[in-house]
Amino acid sequence: MKTAVPRPPPSYVPRPRLLVALDEAAAGQVTLVSAPAGYGKTLLLAEWATRRPELTAWVSLDEDDNNDRRFWAAVLTALDRCAAVPADNALHDLALPGLPSRDPEFLALVADAIGTAPGPLRLVLDDVHELTAPNPLHGLASLLRDRPPGLHLVLSGRTDPPLPLARMRLTGELHEIRADRLRFSLAEAGTMLAAADFRARPDQVRLLVEETEGWAAGLRLAALSLREAEDPDKFLAGFVGSGRAVSDYLVGEILSRLTVETRELLGAVSVCDQLSAPLAAALSGREDAGAVLSSLERETSLVLSTGEDRRWYRVHPLLRSHLRADLQRQRPDLIVRLHGRAADWYATAGQPVSALAHARQGGDPERIAQLLRQQATALIADGEHAVVREALDQLGDAQRGSEPLLALVAALIATESGDIATADHHLAEAASSWPSDPSSDLLALRSLVRSRRAIVAGDPSDRARTADEIGSGAATDPELAPMAMAHDALGLLAERRLDEARAIAEAGLAHARQQHHIYLVALGLVTLAAIAAAEGDYRRMTRLAAAADAELADPTWRATVGAAWSSTMRAYGALLRAEPATCLELTSPDVPDESAPQLSDQLFVLRAALRGAALSDIGHGDEGLNELREARAVAAGRPGAAEIPATVALLEHRTATLQGHDTVARSILRWAEDELGHVGEVHLLRAWQLARLGRPAAASDALVHLLDGAAPVVLPWTMVEGRVLGCQLALRGERRPQARRELDHALALSEAMDVLRPLVIGPPEVIDLLTRHMGSFGDKESTALRVLAARNALGTGTQPVSLTERERAVLNMLPTQRSFDEIALDLTVSHSTVKTHVRALYGKLGVGSRRDAVAAARRRGILSPET
Template sequence: MHRPRLVDAMEAAAPGQLSLVSAPAGYGKTLLLAEWAHQHTDATAWVSLDADDNDDRRFWSAVLSALTSCAAVPEDSAVRRLAVPGRPSRDPAFLAAVVNAVDLLPARVHLILDDVHELTAPDPLHGLADLVRDRPTALHLVLAGRSDPRLPLSRMRLNGEVCETRAAALRFSMREADEMLAGTDVVLRPDQLRLLVAQTDGWAAGLRLAALSLREADDTDRFLTDFAGNSRAISDYLVDEIITRLPSGTLEVLRAVSVCDPLSAPLAVTLTGRPDAGEVLDRLEHDTSLLLSAGEGRTWYRLHPLLRSHLLADLRRRRPDLVPDLHRRAADWYDGQGHPVPAIGHARQAGDSDRVTQLLRRNAVSLIADGAYRVLRETLDGLGGRFLAQDPWLALLAALVDVETGALAAADAHLDCADSVWPAEPRPELTALRVLVHARRVSLTGDPVEMVQVTEDLGAASGEHHGLAVIGELDRALALLTADRPAEAQAVAEAATQRARLWAQPYLVARGLTVLAAVESVRGNYRRMVALAEEADEVVPGADWETTAGAVMSSILRAYGALLRAEPAACLDLLGPALGFGDAPDDAPLDAVEPTARGLRGAALVDLGRVTDGLDELRRARTRTVDHPRMAATSAFLASLEYPAATLAGHREVARTVADWVEDSLGPTGDVVLLRAQRLTAMGRHSGAAEALRPLLDGTLRAFVPWAVLEAWVLDCRLAVLTGRREHARASLNRALEWSEATDVLRPLACGPTEVADLLTSLLGSFDTREPIARRVLRARLALSADETRVGLTGRERAVLDLLPSQRSFGEIASELAVSPTTVKTHVRALYSKLGASSRREAVDQARHRGLLFPGPS
């Protein structure tokens, strides 16, 4: 493989610098040197060292032989006349003669000493140190090995005398790993490739051995779930090339610390009982790169993941009795350091339920405030029903986790369990938790009046528990917003978010940002809405956030923003967390989530041309809102999406039902006025429609859905075009563009009537400062008009796809298309990605389903 970034790193060595390539076995050191040396063939001398080179005369004979074989060393050079004495490394005259002879060379020579870790004898090490110290300017010395040579590297680094390439740089990137696997007929999906690179940490030998094993694996996904355990080749390589070369004491330290990842020196001392354990780790990092330090102050270490997996499995085989004890030691150490999550994790792995329960009691409030719901869920599930049935605190914790992740049936069961064992005189924190859980439960299915009532005193009930108090305030803000009191909601949410920032509680900061984003959505500041939702996702990335109610709200708001920007495909992608929230078999759909998520999905499907599917989703969303009314804005939002979609599809009865429903629900609002004007327009009553729009356009009537004003200007423009009032139409179009630019809402124009789009096109070039938004609208409209089944295949991908249903191998397909097999594999991977497939058969099925292939046998 060609790895130009590493070759460039080798080229970066300045004159006079020593180049050091240091990494454990299998990182591709020798291959890198070979690729780099190929660019300097005539000026490179190469010595591959082994244990025999600890003979001092043999070492120097090899060095001189390599130099005299180099074309850059002239025939009359003194280098060719040097004789090796009995103990060359202890002979100052000989060493001086070598330096002087090389220094007289007419051009720079690169001397590569590969596998320098093999040098362990005092004499050759002394001679090498002298050569490094007195190296002539004409010599570029390159040392490569599995560990650092015994040289004063720290001082040399300080003086800028070393150019280093270490394991971190030699790791394969995703692209490089993909290229390597392609050369072995292994094609992986992007997620599979990502997992493999993570498990191997980019280790070249690991990737290569994985490729050999994957060619024989029946189930790629299953194989990758336990790569180290499933690959005998990996195990053998680790033992032969790394583990057997470690001193027994060092190996025992590594086995003991393998229960932790990452680990610090004090933790290693606790696990091993050896005061020098930290020194062992530090030595391993500097000498072998088997560990890498990381984190603030570089005080934490990480073992290579495959090596750690092997060591831990070996420890379980050799000392199964020791593993639980090591986990208990780790749990106590982390607990003492104030890190409850790893403490609980190790207590669980030790199988110590009493220790787990104690840790939960002490740390539950902080874990809730930190949003560690996944940890809480796994821990409570691990304890089992017996512990929860006896302890109201644990039962309430389980109920809170259930509510936060949308499992309402389980939440109700846990609340009942807590009530059944409720103490006569509960502690204040227990009462506070009960009030909070009840409020969170109501917030997902209750009506607005009840929500406001139950959240009234949440902050006070939480007492000194700052995290619970902030959660209560945010629930209060949501209740106020649901009751159409956005100004009060914003004030409460801003105060709660500020408290969360003050107390350094990032999860609660993220929750607060999503509530503030929801307030902005009601106010029509959609650009700010999306920015706040995205900021929330950045504050707490990862699994602990993605499965919570806060992340669901963020996904809905970002999907809403995408829909309004006329990006329906992006809208559908963003809706994943919301559509999967609260989907346990026993749970009813959540009133706080399901109608809005379904409405967005339905509208996105309509915009993508799947009108029937979209209308079905919109009808379901409306039905949920009819059965369980919550928020006037939700009704207006759903009606504004469903009515035009039903009209577009020619379903007049459905459209009439929607209009009647929203008018009964809202009364005379701007949203109802807009629907009435759309209805009159469809009936051909253009003047009546224009008159109906006036209260919305002049601000007399407020709309619950702010972008209804933009819809009104678009409709007013269309009515003016239909009645021949071109100047009025242009003025309305300008107002629509002004709204679109200010709010980042494109959909009413991009999906709007043909008459308005034609006028916009005809006026391009005359909009002055609004020219960019006009062109952006037309680009969005063009994108929406594309065939939804079109995948965007290149010509070569199209040709490969046509041959995939056949029984031809990739090599035979390559021959037919007159390209290389690697090129075919590259196109196949691209097809898998574009079609959402993980195998050849699935790609063919998907292509036929989308109309890209004629039906026929595989």
């Protein structure tokens, strides 16, 4: 078990000096135990933990803990079982979010809960070198940074983890125990040899320590060999004079001392990284395999048992590598059979990933094909696409192409990565070998693959052709039924039947969760995010898209079209919230990723448009306009949802207008008229154009078609833009009550949709109206403050203002009715000091009066919300 403290073998040599070294860590320090394999780190910490077991929470890390949820699940389980954590502590009931290491609230809850424990608490993370993924390392770094005073964190590994150790070393927060301290001394080596029933002379001990440099594993193996050696001095002379590596020599010596039967058993089990007694029996053909492994653990430490009930075994890596290499040289036929036995055992145990791994290592195409026939759809539903793809690749074109089921599976895998050309090739393979009387399951799978291909390629005509077929058949496959339901939901979404689309998408998501198919859960969340976008609930869209990314935060998900859509929707939400930097981060990866999915034209256009608008918002107008122009060129005349060209038109027209490119803006309007027809977005573009030409009455006439609902809108947030323009036009016509009503409408829509950008980059006269009416917006006041803060963050029309603490305190008092004398009394300073700070504020804000200072500060978003 990952959270059980390992049990030292009977031959273990206690090392009091190192226990003292561990106890020397000062309060608040983190202990790092770092040394290569075989230096006894785990057993040392296990001995230390058993001295105060009630204070110790233990986690044995492995590569699976690069899955962020698994890492934090193990940490919470260890803390949950620690006696030092009271029964009423929040750690016992803490729920795991989708991506714990990127959830500040969760990380804070963990630290706070640990901090409430009544006494000291130790958390040992063994084999920390196994953590390589960014997310768990980020979470661990956060725990290091915010660790409560009572927590003693111990990190043990073969290499230093990529954490801020240098800074901690400089600040005295790091207590280190490294290989030089872990090396066995002469006295400890002598004790080890004696424990192995070999009474060594001082010179023999010294020779062994010198040659092994106190390496615990080497000494242990040498001690076992010396116990059996007829002439210990001859053994030592051969050992010293040998040119082979110490580990190779000692492994050879150990094997020569074991019985033939034991060597054969170890050879048979060496094909597995870890194994249970039943698996060892299946591999070796010996019913007593578990007993033999248990005996080897007690007597030699060459085998280690793990888990709470010690059911899993692991052969020492040195010995295992030697055994496998020896098998490969002498019995390659046996290697194939052993991997076949392991594959069959894992398949029966319901572990298809391990089964396929051994079938592939054994090079058995028929076993691979049989496993894929039985498990491929379940593996796809679980997100194990790389496993399926590698197995299909090993089969080759001939075998895959001759079997329609395998060809369809290959087509589905290619489709999920956006590789439509390869998907079409595999669909053609399936067609060429299609049976005359196909089963209902085969028909349903073909329907689903065709449908997914149409959706991913953005081909509405092909999707319509397959809609009836998939709706009737694909749901017969329980593994992929949620994918079929997502197809139905997207079809209803295209028809604007939003309530029905949401209902069927939620049913598909519930089904996927019930079956624990995490890939299909992520796809279901993406589908619901798309429906939320169509409803104008961009806050929910962003939350659902983020939940999809957190559900399956690994390279397999990032290599799929579903992940591309989820990141795009998150970028879309960020742009609408006036967070262009986040939008760019989500649409412009720093390093090209070869595993990234291939994007359909629709997805490329949308991402390019978002990127272009974000670039414009941060001041790179020309670069942004180029991105938007390219997006429009790709979108022109292509079939698909109207949302894509509508988004491009609104974003590019606004960018072109702000940059003063009126000719470009006129061409965008003409393009939108051809692409979109009589929709609200076209009327908005026309109204923008007329307002730009100084024709406010004509602009208002064009805008009314949008605002009164005569022309349908494609994008819900178009209404926010319309209300902002309506406010501007009313101000130009000196219709201030109407302007205020339009501003109220804009704020209400902004709050409901989580759309700030139209106001943030809005006209100065609209922002001036907003700042002058601050304090009168009621429940929309917080949205108004968000607009001003975002506008200030973007630097729209202003330069950042740097205020001292005292100047900020005075500024916060200016909106009140207090006189300067009363402000001075409140702040316990003199009247002249207040006047000095006020003069400084006027200068920094570029104003000449108290009222103007308040308005300017609100406009820049630097006045505290409490005022």
